[in-house]
Amino acid sequence: MHIIRTAHEMQALRRAMHGRVGAVYTMGALHEGHLALVAAARHAHDHVIASIFVNPTQFAAGEDFDKYPRDEQRDLELFAAAGVEAVFMPSPAEVYPTGFQTTIRLSGVTQGLEGARRPGHFDGVATVVAKLFNATSPHAAFFGQKDAQQVAVVRRMARDLNFPVDIVVVPTLRESDGLAMSSRNRYLTPAQRAAAAVVPRAMRAAVAAYGAGERETARLLELVRREISAEPLASLDYVSLNDPSTLLPSLDRLDGPALLSLTVQVGATHLLDNCLLPDSLNTQDGLTAVLGA
Ligand code: PAF
Numbered sequence: 001m002h003i004i005r006t007a008h009e010m011q012a013l014r015r016a017m018h019g020r021v022g023a024v025y026t027m028g029a030l031h032e033g034h035l036a037l038v039a040a041a042r043h044a045h046d047h048v049i050a051s052i053f054v055n056p057t058q059f060a061a062g063e064d065f066d067k068y069p070r071d072e073q074r075d076l077e078l079f080a081a082a083g084v085e086a087v088f089m090p091s092p093a094e095v096y097p098t099g100f101q102t103t104i105r106l107s108g109v110t111q112g113l114e115g116a117r118r119p120g121h122f123d124g125v126a127t128v129v130a131k132l133f134n135a136t137s138p139h140a141a142f143f144g145q146k147d148a149q150q151v152a153v154v155r156r157m158a159r160d161l162n163f164p165v166d167i168v169v170v171p172t173l174r175e176s177d178g179l180a181m182s183s184r185n186r187y188l189t190p191a192q193r194a195a196a197a198v199v200p201r202a203m204r205a206a207v208a209a210y211g212a213g214e215r216e217t218a219r220l221l222e223l224v225r226r227e228i229s230a231e232p233l234a235s236l237d238y239v240s241l242n243d244p245s246t247l248l249p250s251l252d253r254l255d256g257p258a259l260l261s262l263t264v265q266v267g268a269t270h271l272l273d274n275c276l277l278p279d280s281l282n283t284q285d286g287l288t289a290v291l292g293a
Contacts, residue, residue, distance in 0.1 A: 001079065002086040007135040010049075010088045014137050017085075019046030022168075023138035025129065029054040029069040029183035029207045033173040037142040038082040040170045040284060049136045050079050050090040055094065058124030058209050066217045067143060069183055095131060103128060109156050109247050113149050113261055113273070118238055119133045122153050129154050133163050138167040138168045143292070145282070146180050148259055148274045152247055169287035172273070174200065180273050192267045195233035199264050199273045202239075203228035206260055217241050220277075228264055238264040244276060245291045257281055257290055 004010045014021065022041030026034050041048045052075055059065035072089070079087055104126040109115075115122050133141070143151045148169075155167045173181045178200030179193075188196055202224045209223055224239045239262040241250040250258045254277065261274035275282050281290055 001076070001082055004086055004088045005090060006094055006260075007088075007090065007131070010086070010135040014049070014087055014135075017047045018141075021045060021047045021049060021136070022134045023132070023141045024048065024050045025132050025141065025143075026050060026052055027054045027068065027183070028075045029071065029186075030075045030182045031145055032171075032273045033146070033181040033182060035078060035082050036173050037144060037170050038079070038084055040168065041140070041142045042083050042209065045140065047085045047088045048083060049088060049138065049251070050084045051130075051132055051136070052092075053088075053090055055095070055124055056092055057096070057127060058121050060118060060120060060184070062182070063118075064187075069078065069186060076250075088132070090135075095128065095211045102163075103239060104130050104157060106153055106156055106160075109149070109152050112242065112247055112249070113238070113240060114263065115149065117263065117270075122150070125150055126153055126157050130157065130163070133158070133165055138165055140256075142168045142169050142170055143262045145169055145274065145287050145291070146172045146182065147274060148244075148261060148291060149247065152245070155292055165293035167288070168284065169292040170284055171282055171287060172275075178204070180271070182271070184269055184271075187265060192233055192269070195231050196264075196266050196271055198228055198231035198234050199262065199271050203260060203262065203266075203273055203275055206278065207275060207279050210254075211279065217250050217252055217254060217258075220254075220260070224262060228262075233266055235265050237265055241277075259291075 022045035024037040105123045110122040177197040204221045205223045228236045241258045244259040258277045264271050
């Protein structure tokens with residue numbers, strides 16, 4: 001497996017690759033969810049390029065940039081075993097050299113949800129993903145469903161700036177109690193970890209009600225709020241139903257697919273989760289068609 005430190009070398013290696021190239025971009029601290037992205041990329045591509053870069057510009061002051069888990073050796077072993085051909089691991093100075101002045105900022109799609117809770121976060125994401133696209137020039141890039149707004153932002157940017165990249169969305173991988181896999185789950189104490197199961201439980205309550213025919217947005221959101229409020233260690237940041245492509249808030253009564261998303265604080269950790277309604281859309285094809293194509 002090639003380990004590449006500069007964009008220039010990455011572009012040279014990419015030019016030497018023939019056939020279809022899939023890319024998986026990460027901040028390391030890999031878990032099975034990341035490896036599912038690699039597996040999906042390998043499935044349809046001749047070469048898989050991955051990246052590891054903890055991007056400082058998508059963390060606000062006071063967020064967890066300094067304590068974000070880093071274990072390069074383990075990550076490289078996992079990528080090699082998963083069949084990744086090249087890992088792009090630039091330094092912060094390589095990505096943001098002295099004099100760097102460019103920021104990609106999207107409007108509508110970044111305004112609500114995580115964008116409202118973390119101002120500036122998606123400027124950092126969009127800018128670094130554009131740089132990763134330019135360094136790796138993949139035919140397709142694979143993103144996890146868990147960061148659904150990130151997918152919407154990246155897709156919008158790819159369309160607006162004519163990046164010739166397909167955005168593929170891979171369903172969230174879950175622990176046995178339903179908690180979405182995340183590098184940040186390791187911040188949870190055992191008691192907080194047990195309490196965190198309320199997040200998927202609350203989501204499932206809304207999914208079940210939708211499956212039973214409930215279409216009133218307020219009632220579906222209330223089901224989620226009620227579940228979360230029953231867990232003393234959890235507090236709801238927000239729960240929302242949105243149009244999955246524009247991310248505008250859903251109408252009072254759902255009349256098409258909707259993105260249910262929530263962020264819940266447990267201890268100091270904010271746990272994100274989401275799903276599409278109807279539940280039948282939460283497959284790679286369904287998610288890619290609605291969120292990523
Ligand atoms: O999802 C992530 O890990 C990051 O936001 C990404 C896409 C690698 C950009 O830094």
